[in-house]
Every structure is written in C-alpha cells, then in structure tokens.
Amino acid sequence: MANIQQVASLAGVSVATVSRVVNGQITVSPKTRIKVEQAIKELNYEPSMLGRNLRTSESRILLVLIPTISNPFYLEIIRGIEDIAISQDYNILLCQTDTNPERENIYFNLVRKKMADGIISMDPAVNIETLVALSEHHAIIQCSEYTINSGIPFVSIDxxxxxxxxxxxxxxxxxxxxxxxxxxxxxxxxxxxxxxxxxxxxxxxxxxxxxxxxxxxxxxxxxxxxxxxxxxxxxxxxxxxxxxxxxxxxxxxxxxxxxxxxxxxxxxxxxxxxxxxxxxxxxxxxxxxxPMYKMGTLAAKMLINKIKGERVESIILDHELxxxxxxxx
Amino acid sequence: MANIQQVASLAGVSVATVSRVVNGQITVSPKTRIKVEQAIKELNYEPSMLGRNLRTSESRILLVLIPTISNPFYLEIIRGIEDIAISQDYNILLCQTDTNPERENIYFNLVRKKMADGIISMDPAVNIETLVALSEHHAIIQCSEYTINSGIPFVSIDxxxxxxxxxxxxxxxxxxxxxxxxxxxxxxxxxxxxxxxxxxxxxxxxxxxxxxxxxxxxxxxxxxxxxxxxxxxxxxxxxxxxxxxxxxxxxxxxxxxxxxxxxxxxxxxxxxxxxxxxxxxxxxxxxxxxPMYKMGTLAAKMLINKIKGERVESIILDHELxxxxxxxx
DNA sequence: CATGTAAATGTAATCGATTACATTTACGGG
DNA sequence: CCCGTAAATGTAATCGATTACATTTACATG
Missing domain, CATH: 3.40.50.2300 (Response regulator)
Structure with missing residues (x-):
C-alpha cells in the first residue's frame, strides 16, 4: 500500500504535483502528468481518505438516523438519500436507534467526533433537545418526522x-x-x-x-x-x-x-x-x-447544502390516496 | 470545536497527557487527570476521529454489501452485524449494490482508500474475482452467499x-x-x-x-x-x-x-x-x-478477527423447516 | 539577449491525534 | 541528605494527504 511520498519519488516529482494529478488540477504539464500516472499505476497507489479527511476536516459521511429498518417505509427514502449522496461523493451511515437513547448517543457522538459531516434524522423518538443543541454546530435535517420551530429544516408531508x-x-x-x-x-x-x-x-x-x-x-x-x-x-x-x-x-x-x-x-x-x-x-x-424517494433526495440535497453553509428551507410534499x-x- | 492542543494548554499539560487521559491510561496522576478533565469539559472537547484514524490508520468502519435492503431477509442479519460492530466500537456502512457493478466499485474503493477496514459481502451478484483480489490485502467475509475455494471465509447455511x-x-x-x-x-x-x-x-x-x-x-x-x-x-x-x-x-x-x-x-x-x-x-x-441474527453476529465477529489478523474458519449454521x-x- | 509574465513545480506548514523515547518528579531506604 | 527506581509528564516524530506561498522554468517580446 503505497503512499503519496512513494509515488512522488518514483515519478521524480514532489508530493504536491502528485496531489495535483490525483485531484485533476490543470496546472500540471502533460509530460509530468503521464509520469505520475505511470508511477501511480505501478505502485497501485490509492489515495488514503484518512489523510485527506484530516486535512480537509470532513469525513464525507452522512449519518441517517432511523428508528428501524424493519419498516419498509424507509426503504425508498434511503434509496433517495443514497443516490444523491453517492452522486456528490458522500456515503451514508445508516443508524437504527431502536428507540434506544444509548444507541442514539453513540450516533450523535460520531458527528461530534467528526466521523460524520451531518445528520438526516427520521427518528420520531429522537431526543429533540439534543438534536437542536447539535444543530448549532452541525448540519442537521429532519425527514418525515419533524419539529416545529426548532430551527432544524425538514422535509415532510401534510x-x-x-x-x-x-x-x-x-x-x-x-x-x-x-x-x-x-x-x-x-x-x-x-x-x-x-x-x-x-x-x-x-x-x-x-x-x-x-x-x-x-x-x-x-x-x-x-x-x-x-x-x-x-x-x-x-x-x-x-x-x-x-x-x-x-x-x-x-x-x-x-x-x-x-x-x-x-x-x-x-x-x-x-x-x-x-x-x-x-x-x-x-x-x-x-x-x-x-413521495418517499423524492423525500429522500430532497433531504440529502438539503443536508449537503447545509454542510456547505447555505441557508435551507423546509419543504412539505404532496401525498396521494x-x-x-x-x-x- | 477545540482540539487537543487547546485542552493541553488550558490544563497546563502536554498533549500527550491529554491523550492519556482521554484514552484512560493509568499513568496519569489523579491531580492532573482532574485538571485535564475540567479543561475538556470547559472547552467542550471531543477528540476528532479524523486525527486518530490517520494516526492509527484504521477507519473503524465495516462495509456491508447487500444487493438491496428491500429483502427483509437481510434485516436481522444486519441487526446482528450492527450489535457486534457497535460493541466493538465499529460502525457499519450499509451498501446496496442493486446488482450494479459501478456501485459495487464505488464501495470497493472505500476499502482501497482506507475509508473502511473490511467488508462483509452478502451480495450474490458480487464480482468474485475483484473480491478475491481485494481479499489479498483487506479483510473480507462472505455471509449467506459464498464462494467455494476462494479463500474468503464465510458463514452460511446448508x-x-x-x-x-x-x-x-x-x-x-x-x-x-x-x-x-x-x-x-x-x-x-x-x-x-x-x-x-x-x-x-x-x-x-x-x-x-x-x-x-x-x-x-x-x-x-x-x-x-x-x-x-x-x-x-x-x-x-x-x-x-x-x-x-x-x-x-x-x-x-x-x-x-x-x-x-x-x-x-x-x-x-x-x-x-x-x-x-x-x-x-x-x-x-x-x-x-x-438463523439470521446469529449469522450476522458471526459474520461481524469473523470480520473483526480477520481485521486483527487472526485466522478465521468458515461456518455452516443450522436451518429449520x-x-x-x-x-x- | 535581457526581461517580464505565465505556467509548472517544489517546499514546508498543517490538519489532530498517538506514542516511542526522553526527561523530570516523587519518594523510600541507607 | 543522597541515590536509585518507579511514576508522571513532556518532546517531537509520525500517520498521509492538501495547499499557501516560494521558486524555477518556459517562452514571447522588444
């Protein structure tokens, strides 16, 4: 498992250049780009996300809190979240709380410890005080079940x-x-x-x-x-x-x-x-x-925008008999 | 969001000591331990897993590959995996491949890029060549669907x-x-x-x-x-x-x-x-x-042992009409 | 050919922890 | 009171990337 240093020395360039090649930046001459790419291939190099994550201080993980996956209601929502997440280079950590505050706390800690960049909470039994407190420093969206006047944006139905x-x-x-x-x-x-x-x-x-x-x-x-x-x-x-x-x-x-x-x-x-x-x-x-799939995609988009620091508005979707x-x- | 440095300077000790307190090591005098704990509380310090993960080069994330969560068959297995994972301070990234090789590759890359420490594959449609190749450098277990003579340990039924x-x-x-x-x-x-x-x-x-x-x-x-x-x-x-x-x-x-x-x-x-x-x-x-729950717990235990570098044996469980x-x- | 500018590349700090090793402190025994 | 040993604490390297800033190179222009 090679690291960026080894690639750099094999290619005869600096780590900065390797990084630029890996991240597809323009300021690399074709000649060196090829050299670096060969070195990458030769060493079977895969950039470690651990290093990158520390540097950029993001985990690119979204936490999805649900009471339990036994309810198929969540399936399509999750699918929606997943599709958006993947398209934006995020991954989702699916967390079942089972209405267990201890479990919930473990999951909240993941955000506190920067192991996750934000939360989509679908858990009706969530401890809303904690969630609101968390939302002060972290990106949080509620989906399906929400809270009025909590300041946490939500997507739900009437x-x-x-x-x-x-x-x-x-x-x-x-x-x-x-x-x-x-x-x-x-x-x-x-x-x-x-x-x-x-x-x-x-x-x-x-x-x-x-x-x-x-x-x-x-x-x-x-x-x-x-x-x-x-x-x-x-x-x-x-x-x-x-x-x-x-x-x-x-x-x-x-x-x-x-x-x-x-x-x-x-x-x-x-x-x-x-x-x-x-x-x-x-x-x-x-x-x-x-509209479960839609709800999922919206929740994911809202969360990602929130992570980027944008303002996010709540949404009420249509239903059908x-x-x-x-x-x- | 304070870091370990700030805690150290507020407590008037070195970062090493703070780290020792955080990780509950014995070689800290009660007096300093209290000082440090106060500083931690005062600054609302939560150790960043990004830093720790880079240092220890582990992500403490297990990747669980399933074809789709629409099949409730996987629910109890997942629950089993989750229970073991959490008890050992791991988290699981639940990945639906939807029999889509592209998706699968995204997930495999997470392991290659050290974003996950190992894989439990339950996907019958998995690309077994790639999986075997991966298993050379990474911890992998098959659960439910398996492959004979692949060298990848599995847990399944007859x-x-x-x-x-x-x-x-x-x-x-x-x-x-x-x-x-x-x-x-x-x-x-x-x-x-x-x-x-x-x-x-x-x-x-x-x-x-x-x-x-x-x-x-x-x-x-x-x-x-x-x-x-x-x-x-x-x-x-x-x-x-x-x-x-x-x-x-x-x-x-x-x-x-x-x-x-x-x-x-x-x-x-x-x-x-x-x-x-x-x-x-x-x-x-x-x-x-x-025995789905059991299967899940076993798969998780096997994977964690494999991550630790231990030898792991395949298991066939009983079924019932x-x-x-x-x-x- | 000197020079200015843009393009390409390099240097080194940095993210936030852990930990081997070094150093200081505490304390009991002679 | 000195010394040796164990306990406590500190120093600094390290994990593997990114990136601001510095430096070098290339090249067109007068």
Missing part, C-alpha cells in the same frame, strides 16, 4: 391533510363507526394524523369517540395485530379502521382474516405509506402514498 | 439440505407435481437449492421435469407474481410450489389468491427465509428459517 383524506374516503363510503389505530401521541405525526381523523369526523357531524382511538406502542406488524384484537373484542365494533401505518394495517388485516371476517365487507381498512407489501395482501390495502380492495369490494 | 427438507415435506404430503421458483443459476445458493429440490424428487422416484423449474430474474415480490402467472398457465399445473425466497413465495401467493384459487388446497406453497411478513399472509407461509398454513389446511 400528515393532517393526508389523514383527513383517508378518513373522509371512509365516510363517503358510508362508514360512521371508524376506529383509529394510532401510535404514541408524543410523536408529532401521530398527533397530526389524529387531528386529520378528528377533523374529518367532525366535519361530517360524526362525534369523536375516544373509545375508537387505539394507541400502538410502536409501529410493527404485531402491534397492529394486538390493536385489532382489542377492536374486534368491542361490543360495538367499528365498520372501518384507519391505521397510521401500513405495517399496523397489515397486522390488523391478519387478525381480521384469521377470525374469518371479511375485508372490506365486515370491516374496511386503510393504511398509510404504500409500502410494497400493501399491494400483496388479500385484499390489497387502500393507503396513503408518500390510493384506493384499493380493502375499502372497495 | 442450502441444499434445507431445500431438500422443504421439498421432502411436500412429497410426504402427497405432492408429486412440484414446481420450483428459483433465481438465476449463476448464484451458488440457487444451484444448491435446486440440487436439494432435485435430490428430494429423485430419492422418491419422481422424475425431475425441467418444465417445472422457473427462474425469476431477481428476488422480489413482482418476480414471484410473474413466475406464478406462468405456472398457472401450464396445461398440467403443479399441485405444489417451492420458492427459494419468501418474497417470491409471497408474490406467487398474491397471484394465486387473485385468481381465486386456494392455498394449500389447490396449490401448496413453501417459501424460504422466514421473513416477518411470511406469517402475515393469508394463509401463512410454510418456510425455511435461517417451519410448517404453517400454506402446506397444511
């Missing part, structure tokens, strides 16, 4: 509006007893989606029954199942269920199916995110589509 | 045996017309699983009909659907299907369901990997369980 549309769709189909499978209301998206749910009901003169609102501990198939188990145990069962995540909806669907009930005849079902599996279930799932079998015989 | 058991299970249930949804035979696991399939058939005197063997271009829900579409178009439809991946099986199931056929009555179905969703389908999927509704009314 959760309340999306939720409103989903529930309105159910109401138009004639449903009045509509349950909500939400997650913990400490998360902004959970509050916003619940707001949309309530707004739709109220607008149509349907009273909001707190007994119809369920809170899953987390997003996950099994939590959807659990919630649906409770719903199916109710005296006055709802005729429709809106889950704030496809994973919850798919878990719920599993529970409905295994009791022999029919979707949508016995119970209609709407999810959120349009993950790939939502089209594989039987019946297929009506859901809200988010995708009507499938679970709400339409 | 694909042929697992496949054999799955198909034998179908035969015992009385099936004789059993189709195989495989992937491209250029992958070792595909060949091994096909071998197991053939072995089971032959052992029971069932002739292997090449018309029953289908090749999906890739692993993915839609490819499973496509393959099943062809199968359902056959004159002499099989009574059972074994897919070499749960994703393929779930796609296939979707196709069967939407034609109104019943699993397992009309067609029995077996998948491979036991991903979470395989228990959410209707009916639930009989499948082969791989999980019988569920898709093969048993």
């Amino acid at each position: 959760n309340e509006g999306a939720s409103y549309r989903a529930v309105k769709h159910l109401i138009k189909l004639g449903h009045e007893k509509i349950a909500l499978i939400n997650t913990d209301e400490k998360y902004l998206y959970a509050r916003q989606r619940q707001m949309g749910y309530q707004k739709a009901l109220e607008e149509h003169g349907i009273p909001v029954d707190q007994g119809y609102i369920f809170h899953a501990q987390q997003i996950g198939l099994e939590y959807g199942q659990q919630a649906m188990k409770k719903i199916l145990d109710m005296d006055e069962m709802p005729t429709a269920v809106f889950a704030v995540s496809d994973l919850l909806a798919i878990g719920a669907l599993k529970e409905i199916n295994s009791l022999g009930l029919k979707v949508p005849d016995d119970i209609a079902l709407v999810g959120f995110d349009k993950i790939d599996f939502s089209n594989m279930t039987n019946p297929t799932l009506t859901t809200i589509a988010q 995708v009507i499938r079998e679970s709400t339409s015989g | 694909n042929e045996g697992a496949s054999y058991r799955a198909v034998k299970h179908l035969i015992k249930l009385g099936h004789e017309k059993i189709a195989l949804i495989n992937t491209d035979e250029k992958y070792l696991y595909a060949r091994q699983r096909q071998m197991g399939y053939q072995k089971a058939l032959e052992e029971h005197g069932i002739p292997v009909d090449q018309g029953y063997i289908f090749h999906a271009q890739q692993i993915g829900l839609e490819y499973g659907q496509q393959a099943m579409k062809k199968i359902l178009d056959m004159d002499e439809m099989p009574t059972a299907v074994f897919a070499v991946s749960d994703l393929l099986a779930i796609g296939a199931l979707k196709e069967i369901n939407s034609l109104g056929l019943k699993v397992p009555d009309d067609i029995a179905l077996v998948g491979f990997d036991k991903i979470d969703f395989s228990n959410m389908t209707n009916p639930t999927l009989t499948t082969i369980a791989q 999980v019988i569920r509704e898709s093969t048993s009314g």
Whole structure:
C-alpha cells in the first residue's frame, strides 16, 4: 500500500504535483502528468481518505438516523438519500436507534467526533433537545418526522391533510363507526394524523369517540395485530379502521382474516405509506402514498447544502390516496 | 470545536497527557487527570476521529454489501452485524449494490482508500474475482452467499439440505407435481437449492421435469407474481410450489389468491427465509428459517478477527423447516 | 539577449491525534 | 541528605494527504 511520498519519488516529482494529478488540477504539464500516472499505476497507489479527511476536516459521511429498518417505509427514502449522496461523493451511515437513547448517543457522538459531516434524522423518538443543541454546530435535517420551530429544516408531508383524506374516503363510503389505530401521541405525526381523523369526523357531524382511538406502542406488524384484537373484542365494533401505518394495517388485516371476517365487507381498512407489501395482501390495502424517494433526495440535497453553509428551507410534499380492495369490494 | 492542543494548554499539560487521559491510561496522576478533565469539559472537547484514524490508520468502519435492503431477509442479519460492530466500537456502512457493478466499485474503493477496514459481502451478484483480489490485502467475509475455494471465509447455511427438507415435506404430503421458483443459476445458493429440490424428487422416484423449474430474474415480490402467472398457465399445473425466497413465495401467493384459487388446497406453497411478513399472509407461509441474527453476529465477529489478523474458519449454521398454513389446511 | 509574465513545480506548514523515547518528579531506604 | 527506581509528564516524530506561498522554468517580446 503505497503512499503519496512513494509515488512522488518514483515519478521524480514532489508530493504536491502528485496531489495535483490525483485531484485533476490543470496546472500540471502533460509530460509530468503521464509520469505520475505511470508511477501511480505501478505502485497501485490509492489515495488514503484518512489523510485527506484530516486535512480537509470532513469525513464525507452522512449519518441517517432511523428508528428501524424493519419498516419498509424507509426503504425508498434511503434509496433517495443514497443516490444523491453517492452522486456528490458522500456515503451514508445508516443508524437504527431502536428507540434506544444509548444507541442514539453513540450516533450523535460520531458527528461530534467528526466521523460524520451531518445528520438526516427520521427518528420520531429522537431526543429533540439534543438534536437542536447539535444543530448549532452541525448540519442537521429532519425527514418525515419533524419539529416545529426548532430551527432544524425538514422535509415532510401534510400528515393532517393526508389523514383527513383517508378518513373522509371512509365516510363517503358510508362508514360512521371508524376506529383509529394510532401510535404514541408524543410523536408529532401521530398527533397530526389524529387531528386529520378528528377533523374529518367532525366535519361530517360524526362525534369523536375516544373509545375508537387505539394507541400502538410502536409501529410493527404485531402491534397492529394486538390493536385489532382489542377492536374486534368491542361490543360495538367499528365498520372501518384507519391505521397510521401500513405495517399496523397489515397486522390488523391478519387478525381480521384469521377470525374469518371479511375485508372490506365486515370491516374496511386503510393504511398509510404504500409500502410494497400493501399491494400483496388479500385484499390489497387502500393507503396513503408518500413521495418517499423524492423525500429522500430532497433531504440529502438539503443536508449537503447545509454542510456547505447555505441557508435551507423546509419543504412539505404532496401525498396521494390510493384506493384499493380493502375499502372497495 | 477545540482540539487537543487547546485542552493541553488550558490544563497546563502536554498533549500527550491529554491523550492519556482521554484514552484512560493509568499513568496519569489523579491531580492532573482532574485538571485535564475540567479543561475538556470547559472547552467542550471531543477528540476528532479524523486525527486518530490517520494516526492509527484504521477507519473503524465495516462495509456491508447487500444487493438491496428491500429483502427483509437481510434485516436481522444486519441487526446482528450492527450489535457486534457497535460493541466493538465499529460502525457499519450499509451498501446496496442493486446488482450494479459501478456501485459495487464505488464501495470497493472505500476499502482501497482506507475509508473502511473490511467488508462483509452478502451480495450474490458480487464480482468474485475483484473480491478475491481485494481479499489479498483487506479483510473480507462472505455471509449467506459464498464462494467455494476462494479463500474468503464465510458463514452460511446448508442450502441444499434445507431445500431438500422443504421439498421432502411436500412429497410426504402427497405432492408429486412440484414446481420450483428459483433465481438465476449463476448464484451458488440457487444451484444448491435446486440440487436439494432435485435430490428430494429423485430419492422418491419422481422424475425431475425441467418444465417445472422457473427462474425469476431477481428476488422480489413482482418476480414471484410473474413466475406464478406462468405456472398457472401450464396445461398440467403443479399441485405444489417451492420458492427459494419468501418474497417470491409471497408474490406467487398474491397471484394465486387473485385468481381465486386456494392455498394449500389447490396449490401448496413453501417459501424460504422466514421473513416477518411470511406469517402475515393469508394463509401463512410454510418456510425455511435461517438463523439470521446469529449469522450476522458471526459474520461481524469473523470480520473483526480477520481485521486483527487472526485466522478465521468458515461456518455452516443450522436451518429449520417451519410448517404453517400454506402446506397444511 | 535581457526581461517580464505565465505556467509548472517544489517546499514546508498543517490538519489532530498517538506514542516511542526522553526527561523530570516523587519518594523510600541507607 | 543522597541515590536509585518507579511514576508522571513532556518532546517531537509520525500517520498521509492538501495547499499557501516560494521558486524555477518556459517562452514571447522588444
């Protein structure tokens, strides 16, 4: 493993010249450029990023904080981030916090220790105080889950509006007893989606029954199942269920199916995110589509601009209601 | 952002002493240790990994190569890798090649340029020549998909045996017309699983009909659907299907369901990997369980040992047949 | 041919740590 | 009080690049 010195001496030039060749600068004569390139080839030289990184004091690594990769919702976002990152010579460190503050802290430390140049946080459970404090000296963007007035730029969708549309769709189909499978209301998206749910009901003169609102501990198939188990145990069962995540909806669907009930005849079902599996279930799932790839690319661009020191504005993207079998015989 | 110099001068000691305090070495008197710690706190000092990494010429980053994170099969493996990595102060760079040689090369370059200390490759489509060449100077482990006699240590399962058991299970249930949804035979696991399939058939005197063997271009829900579409178009439809991946099986199931056929009555179905969703389908999927988390932890441990320069032996782990509704009314 | 200017190349400081080796300090025993 | 040894601390080289600034070279012009 040769270093720049050895290349320089083999080529009979200074390290500066080698560096200039490597970095493709113009001020090198063709003759020396060739000499240097030969030496590089001969020694199999690859510039060490460790040296370069120290000198330029950047790591060219972006940290992406997600609660867990088990939720396919993040897949396309990550793909978007990755595509932009790679095109700009960055790499991404994908960090699952698993809602574990210790893990989170390990990852925050990577930024503090300059092992990463910035953070895209998608973790709803992130410690927002720490994140804001970090954002004073480091480039940080929130994606999907965000915080109002934190000063941290974000890219997300109109959760309340999306939720409103989903529930309105159910109401138009004639449903009045509509349950909500939400997650913990400490998360902004959970509050916003619940707001949309309530707004739709109220607008149509349907009273909001707190007994119809369920809170899953987390997003996950099994939590959807659990919630649906409770719903199916109710005296006055709802005729429709809106889950704030496809994973919850798919878990719920599993529970409905295994009791022999029919979707949508016995119970209609709407999810959120349009993950790939939502089209594989039987019946297929009506859901809200988010522009996930786009969101990822934007988040990455915003972060890179922020790293460059530019001002960055937050963005709200459009969503879409995708009507499938679970709400339409 | 203070550096070690500033801490040293504020504490009135040399940088060496600060470094010793930071790295928790014994040869520092309690008095100076306290002085230094105060200075560190006062200046909000965080040691830069860039400096350290250059000096120790390691990046403490492990590169994990996977074809795509869309396949939940990798989730638990990644979790295993991550847990070990973090416990040993490493971080992982998760790299999706998307079967794109260009991407792959970008990632290989990270190792060449010392941005990563080693590679765990799980990509069946990896360029094995390049990987072997790299392994001469860099620590590399293969996980799940491997290469015989390449000199690269691996951790995997007995694909042929697992496949054999799955198909034998179908035969015992009385099936004789059993189709195989495989992937491209250029992958070792595909060949091994096909071998197991053939072995089971032959052992029971069932002739292997090449018309029953289908090749999906890739692993993915839609490819499973496509393959099943062809199968359902056959004159002499099989009574059972074994897919070499749960994703393929779930796609296939979707196709069967939407034609109104019943699993397992009309067609029995077996998948491979036991991903979470395989228990959410209707009916639930009989499948082969791989010890994915374990595989991940082992791969990580092997890689770290390899980085340390130790000799590392390959490992074959046990698998398990999980019988569920898709093969048993 | 001297000279000025631009192009090409070189010198050496620098990024921020670690660490071998050197030096100083502390302290117990004679 | 001196000395030897161990403990504590310091000095300075080093990792491998980048780059400001200095120097050399090339070449056109009068």
